[in-house]
Amino acid sequence: MQTLYLGCLALGIIFAVVSVLVGDLIGGALHGVFDFVSFDFLNPAILAGGVTVFGGAGVLLSRYSGLEDGAILALSLLIAAFMGVVLHLVVVKPMKNSEMSNGFSMNDLPGRIGEVMVPVPAAGYGEIMVKFGAGNSLHTAASFEQHPLPAGIKVVVVEVREGVALVSEFEDRRGVDS
Template sequence: METLYLGCLVLGVIFAVVSVVVGDLIGNALDGMFDAVSFHFLNPTVLAGAVTVFGGAGILLTRYSALEAGPVAALSLLAAGFLGVLMYLGFVRPMDKSEMSSGFSMSELPGRIGEVMVPVPAQGYGEIMVRFGASNSLHTAASFDQELLPAGIKVVVVEVKEGVAMVSEFEKRKGEDM
């Protein structure tokens, strides 16, 4: 049984080293090959970590405890499962959610606050800047209320028509009648 534990430990360490050294090359070569059978919690990092912990715990419990083979295997599996869950919840899932994209859809514009960069005439087009995550995007804009919108004021996107953001002033300027 100790041979199984040692094999798992060595296999896990080799997998970790190979992943660090040539992980991107292997990932690109196998691009999408296993997507059909993909479960998020069966991440290779989690599985390799669990196999490594199983082997390490098995070796330690076999050498330094008076337990029989059955309880050692059960405790090793329990340790591997526990650490696998911790790795998934503490590392893999947060890293999956941390990916940023600068892409957006025009359907995401309504309700967004922007700033007029090029004045928007009552009849015609100007340009607004809207913040999406860590980036800014510029959009052609027209006045929803058919009013002049000078550069520098805050506007809200009311709707998008034919690729043009229809905007209205976010807050009325001081001195204007309501």
């Protein structure tokens, strides 16, 4: 049994080292291969952690306890399962929930407020910056009303045609009495 525990411990340590060194290459090569398995507990990090903890617990219990082989096996499995649950709840689940995308669609632009970065001539193209979430994106822009728009002013995107944002000067009417 000691060989099984040492093998699991060594396998887990080797997996961790290989994951750190070439994990992105392996992940890119195997991208999507295991997507049909949608159980969170089958996450490779959890499985490798469980195997490593199983081996480590087995080695420690064999050397430092007076328990029988069957009891050591059962206790090692319980410890590995417990640590797998802890790893899932403390590391994997919070990391999955923290994933954020800064992607957007050009269809999201109409109605957004932006700032002119490169002046927009009456009949030509300039550039605007629009804030999306925590980031900014730059877009080619043209004047919706064919009026020149200087750099630094606020504009609103009226529509998008052929990948170009058609903008108009933004007038803030919140502080104006009617």
